[in-house]
Amino acid sequence: MDPRSEVLLRQAELFQGQVLLAGLPADDLLGKLPAARGWSWHAGEQAGLEQRFAGRSEFGTTAPASPFASAVLFLPKSRELTDYLLDSLAARLPGALLYLVGEKRAGIERAAKQLQRFGKPRKLDSARHCQLWQVQVDNAPAVPQLESLAERISLPLSDGPLDVITLPGVFSHGRLDRGTALLLEHLDKLPSGHLLDFGCGAGILGSVLKRRYPQSRLTLLDVDAFALAASRMTLAANGLEAEVLASDGIHGAPGGLSAIISNPPFHSGVHTNYAASETLLREAARHLLPGGELRIVANSFLRYPPLIEEHLGTCQTLAEAEGFRIYQARKG
Structure with a gap:
C-alpha cells in the first residue's frame, strides 16, 4: 500500500x-x-x-x-x-x-x-x-481551462522554427532540454516507414520527425495525459498530424516499426526510475522490423550500450556532448 x-x-x-x-x-x-x-x-x-x-x-x-x-x-x-x-x-x-x-x-x-x-x-x-x-x-x-496554462516557445532549427506548446508537469516545461537538443542534431538518415517517438513529452521530437519525414507514419507515445495533450497542441501548432498513444511502456507501442527515437524518461513523480528506459532497450527488437533502428539520447554515465547489444545489435555512439550520448543500433 x-x-x-x-x-x-x-x-x-x-x-x-x-x-x-x-x-x-x-x-x-x-x-x-x-x-x-x-x-x-x-x-x-x-x-x-x-x-x-x-x-x-x-x-x-x-x-x-x-x-x-x-x-x-x-x-x-x-x-x-x-x-x-x-x-x-x-x-x-x-x-x-x-x-x-x-x-x-x-x-x-x-x-x-x-x-x-x-x-x-x-x-x-x-x-x-x-x-x-x-x-x-x-x-x-x-x-480552469487547460489551454490557458500552455506556454509557447519557438525553437530555431536548421529547417525553420518549430512552435512548441508545453504544459505544467510535462518534462522540460517551457524550455528545450539539452538531451533533446543534441538528438535533434542527429535525426538524419532514418529508415522510412513507421516512426515512433517514445516518451514524447511535448512532442518536439515527433513534430520534427514528421516535418523531416512527411511520408512516414508517425506515432507519439507517453505515459502522461498532460504530455499527450501538449503533443497534440504542438502538432496542431505546426500543421502536422500523427497518432498519439497513452501507455506506460514500449509494450503499448505498435509493431512493424522502422525506427524508435527517444529521449527516454527516468523519473516517476519525484523518484528516479529507469525501468521504462531499460525495458525499452530490452523489448525494442520486438517492435522493430528487420533492419529497423533504435536511436536514443541518454546520460553518458548510464551503461546502456551493453544492454542494447544484448537485446538488439551492435551499438554505435553517434555523438557526445554536455554529458549526453546519442546511441544507435539496428535490428539484424
Whole structure:
C-alpha cells in the first residue's frame, strides 16, 4: 500500500462517501473505499486501476463529469500543475471539503499553502513521512481551462522554427532540454516507414520527425495525459498530424516499426526510475522490423550500450556532448 494511501486510511471515516481520488496510486485504496472513484493522468496507474477496479477510475486532463461530494489530490511534482488540479477540484466543490496528501520530501508543507486561496487549511495527520491537509472551499474558483496554462516557445532549427506548446508537469516545461537538443542534431538518415517517438513529452521530437519525414507514419507515445495533450497542441501548432498513444511502456507501442527515437524518461513523480528506459532497450527488437533502428539520447554515465547489444545489435555512439550520448543500433 502506498504510504499516502495509508495516511488516508488512518482517517477512513472521512472518505466513505462520494469522494474523488485525484492522482491516486494503483494500490488497494479503491477497494478500501467502496464509494470512491478515481481520476488519473498516469497511463500505468490507470491501467492497474482498471484491471482491479473496472470502471471506477477515469484517465485524462480534466476532472470526471460525474458528481463527487469531496476530493483528495495526491500531490504531483509540479507546483503549477498542482494549482491547476486544485482549481479543477475546488471549482466543483463550493462549500465542500478538499484534501491534499503527499510526501514530505515532495514538498507537501509548501504545497499546503496553495490551499489558502480556497479557505483556511488545516493539517489532519502526519505519518509514514506524509501529511494530510484539509480545506473547506469557501472561495470556489472558476473551472480552469487547460489551454490557458500552455506556454509557447519557438525553437530555431536548421529547417525553420518549430512552435512548441508545453504544459505544467510535462518534462522540460517551457524550455528545450539539452538531451533533446543534441538528438535533434542527429535525426538524419532514418529508415522510412513507421516512426515512433517514445516518451514524447511535448512532442518536439515527433513534430520534427514528421516535418523531416512527411511520408512516414508517425506515432507519439507517453505515459502522461498532460504530455499527450501538449503533443497534440504542438502538432496542431505546426500543421502536422500523427497518432498519439497513452501507455506506460514500449509494450503499448505498435509493431512493424522502422525506427524508435527517444529521449527516454527516468523519473516517476519525484523518484528516479529507469525501468521504462531499460525495458525499452530490452523489448525494442520486438517492435522493430528487420533492419529497423533504435536511436536514443541518454546520460553518458548510464551503461546502456551493453544492454542494447544484448537485446538488439551492435551499438554505435553517434555523438557526445554536455554529458549526453546519442546511441544507435539496428535490428539484424
